[in-house]
Amino acid sequence: MIKRLMQGGLALSLMLISLALWGQGRLDIQGVKEGLYMITGAGGNIGVRLTEEGVILIDDKFPQDFEEIQSLVASVSDLPVKYVINTHHHGDHSGSNASFLEFAEVVAHKNARDNIIRNNQDGAPRIVFVDETAVFLGGVEVQAHYMGTGHTNGDAVVYFPDLKTIHGGDLLHTTAPFIDYGNGGSSRGWVSTLNGMLTLDFDTAIPGHGPLMDRRDVVNFRNQMETIRQRMTDLIRDGLEPGGALDAIRDPTLSWTQAENGLFMTRSVTGLFVEIATEIE
Ligand SMILES: [Zn+2]
Numbered sequence: 001m002i003k004r005l006m007q008g009g010l011a012l013s014l015m016l017i018s019l020a021l022w023g024q025g026r027l028d029i030q031g032v033k034e035g036l037y038m039i040t041g042a043g044g045n046i047g048v049r050l051t052e053e054g055v056i057l058i059d060d061k062f063p064q065d066f067e068e069i070q071s072l073v074a075s076v077s078d079l080p081v082k083y084v085i086n087t088h089h090h091g092d093h094s095g096s097n098a099s100f101l102e103f104a105e106v107v108a109h110k111n112a113r114d115n116i117i118r119n120n121q122d123g124a125p126r127i128v129f130v131d132e133t134a135v136f137l138g139g140v141e142v143q144a145h146y147m148g149t150g151h152t153n154g155d156a157v158v159y160f161p162d163l164k165t166i167h168g169g170d171l172l173h174t175t176a177p178f179i180d181y182g183n184g185g186s187s188r189g190w191v192s193t194l195n196g197m198l199t200l201d202f203d204t205a206i207p208g209h210g211p212l213m214d215r216r217d218v219v220n221f222r223n224q225m226e227t228i229r230q231r232m233t234d235l236i237r238d239g240l241e242p243g244g245a246l247d248a249i250r251d252p253t254l255s256w257t258q259a260e261n262g263l264f265m266t267r268s269v270t271g272l273f274v275e276i277a278t279e280i281e
Helices: 002-024 063-074 110-118 187-197 215-237 242-248 263-267 269-279
Strands: 028-033 036-040 046-051 054-058 081-085 105-109 127-129 132-137 140-146 156-160 165-173 204-209
Touching (some): 028 204, 054 063, 105 140, 156 187, 165 187, 165 215, 187 269, 204 215, 215 242, 215 269
Parallel strands (some): 081 105, 165 204
Antiparallel strands (some): 028 036, 036 046, 046 054, 156 165
């Protein structure tokens, strides 16, 4: 009897564990504004803009997410995806490009396409832009602006003018940003790019990762980038050595430096030291 109970308990636990694991990999879709949705879950947030002639996606997560993205889009529209705009080349934002290219067009900044090819990723976009471009479909306009370097050298700021909403890709990150120096990223460029972003008339922003932001969050993000740059500048002027940067940059008022496992502390500080040291040489 006890043995049977234990076996039953074990089977139940295994079932719960596998349900939890199954649930972890799942994507989800949520409404942002009329005609605009966001697909969340592992990988970059996807913007889903519905029109009367088809769907425009902003980013497409990893290659293995293609089927699930398609079924989530089908849950809010009967029409197919016609365009994908990549915010940048990283594989968690452009991973399903190759699958979408079978029946849709993928648009990205010229440098993002170059990065996709240089990094041997699949699904290079067939259409690129330099300063700005727009997709017009079913009476809806979706703009893509290049406002300078930041997360990489090929970040698009996607703007939905009728909805006063932007998709900032990884130029916006809820926890802490990754300055991808290996692909042309720059903290200095990032401040100026965020100022460019703030010239657009928006009240809502989809970040590359994390929950929706409002305009105030974007201003705060810009401010933290400026403050962190200034802090690193002061520290280097006071004689900071590269090896001490990770410890020295920590400050309770700077949330990015408090996220120990965040992309700022784990992947950006060393490069930031070099960037700022070079600036003030
Ligand atoms: Zn990225």
